[in-house]
Amino acid sequence: MGPLKGIKIIEMGGLGPGPFAGMMLADMGAEIILVERKTDPRKNRFPDCNRRGKRSIALNLKDPKGIETLLQLVEKADVLFEGFRPGVMERLGIGPEVCMARNPKLIYGRMTGWGQTGPLAHAAGHDINYISLTGALGAIGPKNGKPVPPLNLVGDYGGGAMFLVTGILAALLESQKSGKGQVIDVAMTDGSAVLMSIFNSLHAMGIWKPSRGSNWLDSGTHYYDTYQTKDGKYISIGSIEPQFYQLLLETLGLDAKEFAAQNNPKKWEEYKAKFEAIFKTKTRNEWCDIMEGTDICFAPVLDFLEAQQHPHNVERKTYIKIDNIVQPAPAPRFSRTISEIQSGSPAAGEHTEEILKDWLR
Numbered sequence: 001m002g003p004l005k006g007i008k009i010i011e012m013g014g015l016g017p018g019p020f021a022g023m024m025l026a027d028m029g030a031e032i033i034l035v036e037r038k039t040d041p042r043k044n045r046f047p048d049c050n051r052r053g054k055r056s057i058a059l060n061l062k063d064p065k066g067i068e069t070l071l072q073l074v075e076k077a078d079v080l081f082e083g084f085r086p087g088v089m090e091r092l093g094i095g096p097e098v099c100m101a102r103n104p105k106l107i108y109g110r111m112t113g114w115g116q117t118g119p120l121a122h123a124a125g126h127d128i129n130y131i132s133l134t135g136a137l138g139a140i141g142p143k144n145g146k147p148v149p150p151l152n153l154v155g156d157y158g159g160g161a162m163f164l165v166t167g168i169l170a171a172l173l174e175s176q177k178s179g180k181g182q183v184i185d186v187a188m189t190d191g192s193a194v195l196m197s198i199f200n201s202l203h204a205m206g207i208w209k210p211s212r213g214s215n216w217l218d219s220g221t222h223y224y225d226t227y228q229t230k231d232g233k234y235i236s237i238g239s240i241e242p243q244f245y246q247l248l249l250e251t252l253g254l255d256a257k258e259f260a261a262q263n264n265p266k267k268w269e270e271y272k273a274k275f276e277a278i279f280k281t282k283t284r285n286e287w288c289d290i291m292e293g294t295d296i297c298f299a300p301v302l303d304f305l306e307a308q309q310h311p312h313n314v315e316r317k318t319y320i321k322i323d324n325i326v327q328p329a330p331a332p333r334f335s336r337t338i339s340e341i342q343s344g345s346p347a348a349g350e351h352t353e354e355i356l357k358d359w360l361r
Helices: 017-027 064-076 088-092 096-102 127-133 153-178 188-195 197-204 242-252 265-279 284-291 311-316 352-360
Strands: 008-012 031-036 054-058 079-082 107-112 182-187 224-228 234-238 298-300 319-322 325-328
Touching: 008 017, 008 064, 017 031, 017 054, 017 079, 017 107, 017 153, 054 352, 064 096, 064 352, 079 153, 096 107, 107 153, 127 153, 127 188, 153 182, 153 188, 182 188, 188 197, 224 265, 234 284, 284 298
Parallel strands: 008 031, 008 079, 031 054, 079 107, 107 182
Antiparallel strands: 224 234, 234 298, 319 325
16 A cells, blocks of 8 residues: 555665665565575574565576576566675676666666775775764764764665665656666765765854764753663753753753853853753653653653653554564555555565566466
8 A cells, every 4th residue: 555556676685774675665565576595485484674575586696597587577677776795786697787778667776885986885894884984973972982883773774775765766756757767876875974964064154063072962062962860761851942941941940040051062061960960860750750741852761672662652653563573663654655564574485486476477
């Protein structure tokens, strides 16, 4: 029922951001054929959220017959995407030129860390390296501490998978007008650089320093930070706007005149020390009772298991259970062409015969 119903996509099996992009497209209704190595399906069934909604075909891409089978599938596809190093698909004989010769309307998505070109294009790397190169990692962490990796959310998923999905959707839309396909070069360095665009703007305005933990969105201020509570847990405060800041002060019983210099960096450490002392007087749940749902801009800092039980997430059904795993439900939400999970995680090669009958009959 999703908005991409009827779109046929070939996903070349990989790790991390590629499967995540495929999951998003499948959730939105696309038919995803996951191409994997030949294996015994009985030995390879495991619950993986990123594999949901897909069918798996096992092909030997070192065998000309396997390559020809893939190219026959390409003739029927709207999109193919891969996440190998530059040149790997060409060496296999299934690079963009070969595939698009068989299907000129094909959208060919390529996602790598460094991009298809540049002096680092062929080097190994991971999320932490890609976001290091674009200034994203250097901006995250405490003022007097080392940079803190934000899991692999910024490079792999934000700068990679999300940009791949956006590129595929844009290219599909354009192809409806031109009748032509194209190649999409998705680099996690490019994507994470784009995610940092606001900080280029703020620096140009003279209101952002490159030094970590010295600004109003990077824990430099007292009004946009996390605080430990009496029970050793944490809460988050984001009272940026004056009216929200005023409400925070009132709720904490603080003198508005004493804390009037909200945006004076010289006062931030002093103010923060007083906030720290106050927040340690109550437990996280007690602060939730006082602040949650107000305009203070407050939330408890939850771990990912606690998040599944929060009343807001429960009411919105933000999490669902598939393959006996509680996992995030499809997003975003559509009013008419509703996204839904088509199936659980397939075993490698589980649908080989079924796919060949459906696509090549």
